[in-house]
Amino acid sequence: MAVRQQYGKPPDGLDQHVVDTEAADVRGADHPPRDFPPYVGSRLRHPRRPPFPVRDPEAVELRGPVFGATDVGPLDHDLTAHHRGEPLGERVTVSGRIVDSGGRPVAGQLTEIWQANAAGRYAHQLDRHRAPLDPHFTGFGRCLTDADGRYSFTTVKPGAYPWQNHENAWRPAHIHFSLFGTAFAQRLITQMYFPGDPLLEYDPIFLSVPDEAARSRLVAAYDPRLSVPDWSLGYRWDIVLGGTSATTFEEGER
Amino acid sequence: MNQPTPSQTIGPFYGHALPFAGGEAMAPPGHPDTLTLHGHVYDGDGEPVPDALLEFWQPGPDGSRTGEPGSLGRNGVDFTGFGRVPTDASGHWTLRTLAPGGVPYLCVAVFARGLLHHLFTRVYLSEAPDPLLDSLEPELRRTLMAVADPAVRAHRFDIHLQGPKETVFLAFR
Numbered sequence: 001m002a003v004r005q006q007y008g009k010p011p012d013g014l015d016q017h018v019v020d021t022e023a024a025d026v027r028g029a030d031h032p033p034r035d036f037p038p039y040v041g042s043r044l045r046h047p048r049r050p051p052f053p054v055r056d057p058e059a060v061e062l063r064g065p066v067f068g069a070t071d072v073g074p075l076d077h078d079l080t081a082h083h084r085g086e087p088l089g090e091r092v093t094v095s096g097r098i099v100d101s102g103g104r105p106v107a108g109q110l111t112e113i114w115q116a117n118a119a120g121r122y123a124h125q126l127d128r129h130r131a132p133l134d135p136h137f138t139g140f141g142r143c144l145t146d147a148d149g150r151y152s153f154t155t156v157k158p159g160a161y162p163w164q165n166h167e168n169a170w171r172p173a174h175i176h177f178s179l180f181g182t183a184f185a186q187r188l189i190t191q192m193y194f195p196g197d198p199l200l201e202y203d204p205i206f207l208s209v210p211d212e213a214a215r216s217r218l219v220a221a222y223d224p225r226l227s228v229p230d231w232s233l234g235y236r237w238d239i240v241l242g243g244t245s246a247t248t249f250e251e252g253e254r
Numbered sequence: 255m256n257q258p259t260p261s262q263t264i265g266p267f268y269g270h271a272l273p274f275a276g277g278e279a280m281a282p283p284g285h286p287d288t289l290t291l292h293g294h295v296y297d298g299d300g301e302p303v304p305d306a307l308l309e310f311w312q313p314g315p316d317g318s319r320t321g322e323p324g325s326l327g328r329n330g331v332d333f334t335g336f337g338r339v340p341t342d343a344s345g346h347w348t349l350r351t352l353a354p355g356g357v358p359y360l361c362v363a364v365f366a367r368g369l370l371h372h373l374f375t376r377v378y379l380s381e382a383p384d385p386l387l388d389s390l391e392p393e394l395r396r397t398l399m400a401v402a403d404p405a406v407r408a409h410r411f412d413i414h415l416q417g418p419k420e421t422v423f424l425a426f427r
Contacts, residue, residue: 031261032370041263041368044298045415051374051425056385060319060354061361061374061426065311065336068323101256110326114271122267140271142326176265178272184311184361185426189372191262208370209260217259242258244426253255 030242032208039204040165062246064184067110067144077143079113079155080136087137089118089156091232094192094220098149098239100181102253105149106241112178113153114140120159129161154232160199172199172206183245192237193219261371266305268365269340273307276328277338280310280351283330287315290408291377291400292348295341295364298416302345306366308413310337310349310377317355348408358382359398364413364423373423377411390422397421 034046054061075081080091094113098106116122116139119131123138137156145151158173174191181187193200200206200219209215217240226234264272281288295303313319314333321335328334339347354360359376378387378398387395397419400409413421 030258034369034371034373036370039263039368039370042370043368044301045303045366045368047373047416047420047423049420049422051423052386052390053427054386054424055427058385059426060311060313060357060359061424063311063319064321065325065334066321066323067325070324070329071326099256101258103256112272114268116267122270124267124270126269127267138270176262176268176271184363185374187309187363187372188259188261189264189365190259191265205262205370208262214257214260217257218262239259240256 029209029211030214033210036204036208039208057249059185061185062183062244062249064180064182064186064245067108067180071110072142072144077141077153079139079141079153081154082138083136085136087117087134087156089134089137089159091154092157093152093154093226093228093232093234094175094237095150095152095226095234096220096237096239098145098151098179098241100186100245101240101242101248102251104247105147106145106179106181107147107149109145109180109182110142110178111145111151112140112142113155113175115155115158115175116161118156118159120161131159131161157194157233165204169204170199170202172197172203177239179239179241181241181243181245182247183243186241186243186245188239188241188243191218194235195219195222263367263370264307264365264372266367268307269305273338273340274326277325278347278349279328280333280335280337280349282328282333285352287352288350289353289379290348290350290406291360291411292346292403292406292408293411293413294345295347295366295413296345296415296417296419300417302341303366303415304341304343304345306341306345306347306364308339308341308347308349309363309365310339310351310360311335311363312351312354312360313356315352315355353379358384362413364415366415369415373415374426375413375421375423379409386424394422
């Protein structure tokens, strides 16, 4: 689809071929298409025009917000420690490393997670799934990555839950992740899944990622080195923030 | 080259997690130059979207692009450059900030149930010469312009995810 037809003249410094190639790139296979009819909720919520390509070394989006000690509390990374009692469920340690497309660690940045409880119920007033709430589990955590880009959370494995997309639609167990890089253009919200989950091959949200190898990057690995003896099961999930930052722009990476 | 981790939707149930007190209060309380921005988010049927989350990033009034920590626990003095606002039950949002220095726009990210990959756009506060604005046809340029709303002493910026008034969304290359 020619961007020229959609937008009129191309931006300064780009010829039509570059613009068309980049517009096709934007619709590449690493991320889900925004128009994905099997996910019913997408039908009225995706733009029909492709995103307009911006290549501007002065764009404010090549920098991003920073976070620090006052943004995160000492227990925020332990979702099992937010109430007086222990939550029900299988205790897990989820850790990994966040890097940019060039492999540089994303240091000192905010990582947020949220999830359903072990029974598959969110502590959200609009979640009407008939599974019990857990008075000892809210299901929200935060941390800052360390100098090497590492994050770590202690939580319980979330349960699967039904949703209204189609008959017998069940979401596979997942933890939502919200991630910041060094640039606003690297912002990412995504979901981590658990290995071996039989629901994955039926889930339109997971399957919205067209490329199988890209989909597999959403699935954590069981890692006995991360398990804490007599305490928790360890899962490793490493994250790559694509998107352009001031650094990747200067180095011409994609 | 490391291949990126794919995006997935924010879903409907982030409300107990991501919004934080003061997320919309980017301007220090009582700052005389406080600018109020507000609007609705609409879907392709023109219906309001009550479960969107908007994020804003901008330079400080002095043009600084380094940001400051402390958005999640604002100290009443620093301008962090970052704001986060969920839409309410009528699809409406309000942000209080200071005008950015050096550029005429704020950067916006839009997240919502139904959006498998978030959207970037910009709110322009004035029609200053600008590489992006200059490359858009007038009817598309209009989708990025905040309009003065003197009745409530604010600027209004509506986001249309789809349809004839569809907002221009951006990809950074």
